Every structure is written in C-alpha cells, then in structure tokens.
Amino acid sequence: xxxxxxxxxxxxxxxxxxxxxxxxxxxxxxxxxxxxxxxxxxxxxxxxxxxxxxxxxxxxxxxxxxxxxxxxxxxxxxxxxxxxxxxxxxxxxxxxxxxxxxxxxxxxxxxxxxxxxxxxxxxxxxxxxxxxxxxxxxxxxxxxxxxxxxxxxxxxxxxxxxxxxxxxxxxxxxxxxxxxxxxxxxxxxxxxxxxxxxxxxxxxxxxxxxxxxxxxxxxxxxxxxxxxxxxxxxxxxxxxxxxxxxxxxxxxxxxxxxxxxxxxxxxxxxxxxxxxxxxxxxxxxxxxxxxxxxxxxxxxxxxxxxxxxxxxxxxxxxxxxxxxxxxxxxxxxxxxxxxxxxxxxxxxxxxxxxxxxxxxxxxxxxxxxxxxxxxxxxxxxxxxxxxxxxxxxxxxxxxxxxxxxxxxxxxxxxxxxxxxxxxxxxxxxxxxxxxxxxxxxxxxxxxxxxxxxx
Numbered sequence: 327x328x329x330x331x332x333x334x335x336x337x338x339x340x341x342x343x344x345x346x347x348x349x350x351x352x353x354x355x356x357x358x359x360x361x362x363x364x365x366x367x368x369x370x371x372x373x374x375x376x377x378x379x380x381x382x383x384x385x386x387x388x389x390x391x392x393x394x395x396x397x398x399x400x401x402x403x404x405x406x407x408x409x410x411x412x413x414x415x416x417x418x419x420x421x422x423x424x425x426x427x428x429x430x431x432x433x434x435x436x437x438x439x440x441x442x443x444x445x446x447x448x449x450x451x452x453x454x455x456x457x458x459x460x461x462x463x464x465x466x467x468x469x470x471x472x473x474x475x476x477x478x479x480x481x482x483x484x485x486x487x488x489x490x491x492x493x494x495x496x497x498x499x500x501x502x503x504x505x506x507x508x509x510x511x512x513x514x515x516x517x518x519x520x521x522x523x524x525x526x527x528x529x530x531x532x533x534x535x536x537x538x539x540x541x542x543x544x545x546x547x548x549x550x551x552x553x554x555x556x557x558x559x560x561x562x563x564x565x566x567x568x569x570x571x572x573x574x575x576x577x578x579x580x581x582x583x584x585x586x587x588x589x590x591x592x593x594x595x596x597x598x599x600x601x602x603x604x605x606x607x608x609x610x611x612x613x614x615x616x617x618x619x620x621x622x623x624x625x626x627x628x629x630x631x632x633x634x635x636x637x638x639x640x641x642x643x644x645x646x647x648x649x650x651x652x653x654x655x656x657x658x659x660x661x662x663x664x665x666x667x668x669x670x671x672x673x674x675x676x677x678x679x680x681x682x683x684x685x686x687x688x689x690x691x692x693x694x695x696x697x698x699x700x701x702x703x704x705x706x707x708x709x710x711x712x713x714x715x716x717x718x719x720x721x722x723x724x725x726x727x728x729x730x731x732x733x734x735x736x737x738x739x740x741x742x743x744x745x746x747x748x749x750x751x752x753x754x755x756x757x758x759x760x761x762x763x764x765x766x767x768x769x770x771x772x773x774x775x776x777x778x779x780x
Contacts, residue, residue, distance in 0.1 A: 327373050327744065329353040330366045334378025334711060335725040338701040339385055339685045343678065345726075351383060353707040356520065356744040361701050380715040381738050382725040384681065385699055386444025386708035388688025389655045391555075391593045391614035391643030394448045394464055395422055397430035398769045400651045402778075408561045408623050409533075412491050415648060420496045421775040424458030429764040431467035434653055435475075436753060436761050438644065441654030441734060444473050444708040444742040445688070445698060447614070447643075449555060449593070451480025451530040452496060453506070461510055465523055472747040472755045474521070474708070476692055478528035478555045479510040483539045489571075490534045500539045503529075504546055511550050519697055520706055520743060524552070531557040532568055532576060537583060544584040553589050553693055555614075556580070559602070560594035561625050577602040586611045591691040593643065595633070596626040603629060607636025612691035615683065617661040618652065619645035627669045630662065630683070639695075641688030656734045659684055663730060677730035707744040710737060713751075 329352070336349040338361060350366040352359040366372075396419075403414040431448070438446050448464055461477055468475035481503035484490030490497070498506065507527055515525035527547035529535040540556075547554045559565065559576040568576045577598065580586065586605060591612030598606070606613065615628050633640050642662055647653040659680045666675035689699030697706050712735040714728050719735060722728040729735060740748035747754055773779075 327355060328359070328371065329374045329376065329744065330370060330372040331376040331378045331383060331711065332365050334381045334383040336361065336383045336701065337678070337681060337726050339682055340700045340702050351701060351709070353741065353744045356707055358701060358703055358705050358707050360703055376711070376739060378711060378738070380713065382712045382714055382729055383701065384442075384710050384712065384729070385685040385701055386710050386740065386742060387442040387655045387684045388641060388692065388699060389438055389443050389446040389644050390591060390612070390641035390688045390691045391616055391645055392434065392446055392448045393450065393646030393648070394431035394434040394467070395419070395427045395450060395452065395460070396646030396648035397434045397653065397765060398422075398426050398772045399648045402648060406623070407563070408625060409491060409563050411623060411649065416492050416496055418772065418776040418778065419452045420454050420493065421772060422452060422454055422457050422460060424460060424463045426768040426772050427460045428463035428467055429768040431464040432470055432756065433761050433765040434647060435467055435471040435473055436756055437653045438655050439471055439473055439740060439747050439753065440737070440751075441656035442710040442712070442737060442740065443655040444710070444740065444747065445476070445692070445694070446473060447476040447478055447526070447555070447692060449478040449480050449528050451482055451528065453498065454496060461514070465514060468523065470756055471753070472745060473742050474523075476524050476526055477510070477514060478526040479507045480528040480530050481507060481539060481543070482530045482534040484534050484536050488536070492534050497534070500536060500542065503539055504542050507543065508546060508550070511552055515550070515552060517551070522743070526553040526555050528555040531564070532579060533564060540580065540583045540585065548589070553591065554585065555591055555593065556585070558592040558595055559597045562597055565597050575599065575602065577605060581605065589693065591639070591641070594620065594625065594628065596620055596628045598629055603632050603636050603638070606633060606638040610637065610639065612639040612641065614643040614691060615640055615662060616643040616645040616650070617658055617665045619649040621661070621665065622649045627665050629669070630666050631670050631674045634679070639687055639690035640683055641691040642684045654734070655684065659730045677724070677727045680730050681726060708742050709740075711739040712736075713738045
C-alpha cells in the first residue's frame with residue numbers, strides 16, 4: 327500500500343530540523359519511504375494521493391503520560407492540590423470495573439487521536455478486587471481507536487495503614503504487584519520494531535509504593551528488557567515527605583533504588599534542584615512534562631528548558647483527565663510553551679522546541695526514537711496532516727507557529743503505521759456519538775457506585 331502526500335508544508339523534526347515550505351512524503355507498507363521538497367517523483371505509482379496544500383505535515387504526536395481510566399471521573403475535586411485530590415478520588419476509583427475502564431480509555435484515546443496523537447503511554451495503577459481485566463480493557467480500547475499504546479502496568483503496595491495515601495483496600499501486596507506486572511509483560515509486550523502494544527513497569531509513586539516494590543520493579547523490568555516509569559517530584563508535599571522519611575529528595579531517593587537511567591522516564595519532575603537536573607541529564611533519564619495537569623493542581627512549573635539543556639529527554643503528557651479535563655495532546659504544545667516562558671522568559675521555549683517535545687522528545691522517553699518522532703525514510707509512518715486554511719490560522723506565515731500558538735487545527739489526516747485513524751477531522755474506526763454515549767453511561771454508573779451526586 328503506497329500513499330503519497332503532496333503540496334504540504336513539512337516539519338520533519340529530524341536532527342537538523344529540516345523543513346520544506348512545499349514538499350512531499352511517500353508511505354509504503356507502513357513505513358516512510360521518502361520525504362522531500364516539491365512534488366513526488368514523476369511517474370510514482372500510488373494507491374492513494376493526498377492533496378496537502380494549505381496543510382502542515384508533522385510526525386504523529388507522542389503522549390508520554392496518561393491515566394485513561396480517569397475519563398470516567400472528570401470535573402471532580404476541582405479546588406484540590408494533588409494529595410487532597412488523590413484522597414478524594416481514590417475511593418471512587420476503587421469501584422472501577424472492566425466495562426468502565428474500556429469506555430473511559432476509548433474516549434481518552436479518541437480525544438488524543440483527534441488532537442494529533444498516534445502513540446500514548448498509559449499508567450494504570452488501580453486494580454480493585456473483582457474489577458476484572460482493566461489493563462486488557464485499555465489495550466482493547468487502543469486497538470479499537472487504532473493508535474499505539476505503551477501500557478504501563480502500575481502498582482501500589484503502601485496503603486493508609488503503612489503511611490501511604492491510597493486506602494488499604496486498593497493496594498496489592500508487594501509479591502502480587504510484581505507477579506501481576508510480570509504477567510502483563512508476558513501476555514502483551516511486543517518488542518517488534520513496529521509494535522502497537524508495549525508494556526512498561528510503573529510503581530505509582532514514593533508515597534504509595536514501598537522501597538521494596540520500587541527496587542523489585544526495577545530489577546524485574548531490566549530482566550525483561552522493558553522500560554520503567556513512575557511519578558516523581560510533582561509537588562513540594564512529596565519532597566517534604568521524602569526528606570522526612572528517607573532523608574533524601576525524591577530524585578536522590580529513587581537513585582538509591584536504581585531508578586535513574588536511559589530506560590527510565592519520570593512523570594512531572596516539577597520540583598528539581600540544580601543537582602537533580604544535572605543527574606537526570608547525565609543519566610539520560612526521561613521526563614514526561616504535563617503542563618495543564620500541573621497547572622490544574624497548582625503543582626508548579628517544571629524546569630523544561632533546563633532539563634533539555636542538561637541532556638534529559640523531555641516529552642509531553644496530557645495526564646489523566648481528572649486533572650486535565652480537555653485530555654488532548656496537541657493543545658499541550660501551547661501550554662508547554664507558555665508555562666516555560668512564565669518560568670524563564672519569552673525566549674525559554676520556541677514553537678519548534680515545543681513540537682520537538684511532543685514528537686522526538688516523547689519518542690526518546692519511550693525508547694522509540696529510532697522508530698517514531700520524526701519524518702525520515704525508514705521510520706514508522708505515524709504522521710499528522712494539520713489543516714491551516716481556516717480563519718484561526720490565516721495570515722500566520724510560519725506554519726509551525728500557527729500550530730503551536732494558534733488554536734489547534736483540524737486534522738485532514740492522521741496515520742499510525744500508514745493506516746488512517748482520522749480523516750477530514752473525523753475518526754475512521756470509532757464514532758463520536760458512540761464514544762460520547764458510552765462515556766456518559768459509564769461515568770454515571772461509576773458515580774452511582776461511589777455514592778456521588780450528579
């Protein structure tokens with residue numbers, strides 16, 4: 327199957343930052359065959375030709391941190407900081423089941439696709455007793471929508487009785503958590519270069535996981551050859567707790583447990599000392615930057631420019647929809663840019679640096695920089711064709727600036743592995759009405775189960 331896109335502005339996001347004011351890209355059998363300036367070579371046979379005039383072609387965006395189940399609990403705990411938000415929502419999440427999770431994950435992945443995302447990392451760490459196969463339900467949702475999923479098998483083994491935040495009824499014992507994680511890897515992880523499903527290991531956070539589980543998870547992941555993910559340094563409360571309990575900052579604490587390295591990416595990393603920034607850069611530890619969620623919870627502004635300068639891979643994350651009700655990824659381009667400038671001034675992050683975070687930066691966090699994140703021959707054909715012909719972008723001569731600073735454009739085409747996910751701003755594999763209906767239904771069911779008034 328060969329698809330040819332012609333006439334579009336192209337931002338390849340390769341190492342040289344190559345761009346074409348009007349170029350072409352050829353997809354063959356799920357891979358990028360060629361990309362360059364001007365029209366495709368004369369006489370090139372194609373199964374499909376796409377007119378890209380008035381559009382910007384970019385790599386598909388990579389979401390490095392999400393909690394898809396939270397789409398069933400949007401709009402709650404509106405004035406809470408992180409710890410109080412968790413305390414309010416854990417009892418609700420304790421009533422999740424397979425059907426709720428599947429509908430919520432489908433809605434979340436659909437929204438991500440509508441905003442240019444072709445690969446999503448989902449951190450699922452809530453496994454209520456009797457809830458069913460929640461990780462499997464999330465994987466089913468990714469297959470239904472048509473995007474790639476990095477399923478992070480999360481875990482918690484430190485409940486309230488042990489000084490943690492989650493209720494004891496919602497945590498696993500350490501051995502069960504590790505066994506469940508190994509089972510997920512054995513069942514679903516696909517190491518193939520073109521994989522649509524991969525599994526990572528993800529103990530939730532230092533305030534919900536014991537040191538034994540953190541260390542055991544790192545050992546398990548490295549033996550299995552998969553990546554490691556956790557929340558870290560999201561709030562000042564977390565730092566105070568780590569210092570009080572362990573005599574170390576969060577980064578210092580996880581370093582003692584083997585949790586820094588090029589196979590690790592951390593969610594948030596908002597509150598970092600200069601030394602911590604240097605440590606993440608020196609070890610090539612990745613960071614999932616979640617600007618909207620950090621703002622929604624009042625957590626702070628991450629040191630994105632400093633991390634990038636230090637050499638740490640940094641990608642963008644939408645985070646769970648209970649702390650980011652929009653749930654899209656393309657909108658995080660502007661959010662990341664603006665928050666970086668609030669912290670470091672107007673030159674802290676430009677439009678192309680923001681696009682790189684959402685593409686190559688995210689691919690590097692997930693260990694897929696050789697497969698995803700840029701438009702180069704031989705890479706997987708995950709790409710977004712943004713329509714810039716509307717009044718929202720008219721007159722902006724720089725198409726990358728139009729994408730980042732303007733309102734999020736509609737998608738003329740979104741491909742994952744060369745297969746259409748979105749066409750003319752409409753989903754190919756699911757329908758908006760069905761997704762919305764199912765999400766509303768399961769949200770109401772969960773609210774009733776949790777005793778909430780809606």
